Amino acid sequence: MTDKTRPDAARLSRRAALATGAATLALPLVARAQAPVVKVGLIHPVTGALAGAGQRCRMGGQMAITDINAAGGIKAMGGAKLEALLGDAQGRPEIAASLVDQMAEAGASGFTGCFASALGLAATQAAAKYNIPFSIDSGIADALTTRGLKNVFRFFPNNTTATTDAMAALDQINRKAGSPAKTAVIVHEDSEFGTNSAKLQAAALPKIGIEVKALIPHATPTRDFTNIVLRIKSEKPDLVVITNYENEYVLLARTLVQQRVDLVSTFSISGGGFSLKFAKEAPAVAENMIDFNHWYNPKDPRALAFRKRIEDSGQIFSWEYPFGYFAVRLLADAWERAGSADKDKTIAALAASTFSDHFMPYGPTKFTDGQNAGSHPVALQIQKGDIKVIWPEAFADAPAVFPRPKA
Incomplete structure (x- = not known):
């Protein structure tokens, strides 16, 4: 740029x-x-x-x-x-x-x-x-x-706040939809950011009724996610929880779609590639992906x-x-x-x-x-090529689409 x-x-x-x-x-x-x-x-x-x-x-x-x-x-x-x-x-x-x-x-x-x-x-x-x-x-x-x-x-x-709030958001969104998400695989980059995030997520997900079936680290950069996605597919999770940087985020998301992994949703916390650029360049992949991240107050x-x-x-x-x-x-x-x-x-x-x-x-x-201590991220979703706040209600400008519709 x-x-x-x-x-x-x-x-x-x-x-x-x-x-x-x-x-x-x-x-x-x-x-x-x-x-x-x-x-x-x-x-x-x-x-x-x-x-x-x-x-x-x-x-x-x-x-x-x-x-x-x-x-x-x-x-x-x-x-x-x-x-x-x-x-x-x-x-x-x-x-x-x-x-x-x-x-x-x-x-x-x-x-x-x-x-x-x-x-x-x-x-x-x-x-x-x-x-x-x-x-x-x-x-x-x-x-x-x-x-x-x-x-x-x-x-x-910080990460603790982001994870705590993200679990509250995911729990509320999941329950409102009838709790279709019961299992998850966590995929994360292997530096301080991803490793710390995955550890917090693995401890928090079971507390909202979601079993963690695997934690899968990867390097930055990673050029091919085929083997990782095949492993995810074998675990048959409802959710894939992603924490990594821009290039790997987009490549992993594309590979999940290419390999036809059947998911309730993909959910990231501070997903590096969750962006308007991604939404516009890969709409078939990005549509309805959810990220818990930093964003402005749309109101x-x-x-x-x-x-x-x-x-x-x-x-x-x-x-x-x-x-x-x-x-x-x-x-x-x-x-x-x-x-x-x-x-x-x-x-x-x-x-x-x-x-x-x-x-x-x-x-x-x-x-x-x-x-x-007063800062909090929000739950975001790519909808029709734009990013919308879907949680909390005080800042939301769209309802959540969950589960993700079948292709």
């Missing part, structure tokens, strides 16, 4: 980057002379297997910087403008950590990132050495905020305007955009209330945050050990 909002930046040449093994950190060519500047490090995988999602998170962050600066910057700091430091983590935790070191040396006052939990674990640990605040955008693993790092904050839900006009803004720029809307956007806005709100980019003052302002200027299906922010 082309990043049309990216500012001009000095970069290592491709040859130099390959020769030195260095991660590329984009810095401005010309220092701004007028207003004071607050530098924000945006660390994402913008090349490699996770590039698409990483680019979308980055663009969301850059949109927030553009909006904040256009509205007068950080007013409590004399109109200080935000300036992005852009780093490509390439899907490698050691590079994510090294980018923190580079950006800290370049004067970063805060960080956002890193899309993938494994990258976020490395980057937040590195940022803790400098006591620089880190606002997680995408990265759901509980460990991001349970290690006692005082500089790390996550506006969005908030600001959310619809934000989506239109993305689509008017030629992009397909996805949840990564508000991830990146509000991760930056959370930091900016702390700087505004602190009246300073001082690390300790910013961290104190974040810890006391009641940030509510957003269009997510949450209330005001309330952090407990760096985790926003």
Whole structure:
């Protein structure tokens, strides 16, 4: 995906980057002379297997910087403008950590990132050495905020919250349909994100009357799901519960249809490939798939305007955009209330945050050990080429289609 909002930046040449093994950190060519500047490090995988999602998170962050600066910057700091430091983590935790070191040396006052939990674990640990605040955008693993790092904050839900809420949603949807789903197979990618998710799901599903028949891990990337799907087919589950990244999610879903696996439904939690792009490109595969994920409040006009803004720029809307956007806005709100980019003052302002200027299906922010206790995902379903909220009722804009109609 082309990043049309990216500012001009000095970069290592491709040859130099390959020769030195260095991660590329984009810095401005010309220092701004007028207003004071607050530098924000945006660390994402913008090349490699996770590039698409990483680019979308980055663009969301850059949109927030553009909006904040256009509205007068950080007013409590004399109109200080935000300036992005852009780093490509390439899907490698050691590079994510090294980018923190580079950006800290370049004067970063805060960080956002890193899309993938494994990258976020490395980057937040590195940022803790400098006591620089880190606002997680995408990265759901509980460990991001349970290690006692005082500089790390996550506006969005963690894995435990997502799984707990997802089980409540699945239970209610299943019971309302007469409980056709009684068994499940869990398929997950094998890094921190998927492994942690599968463990939580395996413990939670039996509590809502769904037997787990198998847990099947896979690598990222995986190019062929034929053998995994044949194993699923042999287990004859009612549900396949999926937790993985974009390419594998779509390929697994396609293979399930190609192999004619008879299911009540596919249900994912934070499914990386559950998207409008998927809905439009593979309607016969995607229609009526259910995901429990982050999404906007469809009843908030600001959310619809934000989506239109993305689509008017030629992009397909996805949840990564508000991830990146509000991760930056959370930091900016702390700087505004602190009246300073001082690390300790910013961290104190974040810890006391009641940030509510957003269009997510949450209330005001309330952090407990760096985790926003008021944030919750929602149940989503692809219906007629669009994504609809089907649970909870307070935010729903369509009823659930469950079980999935037979082809």
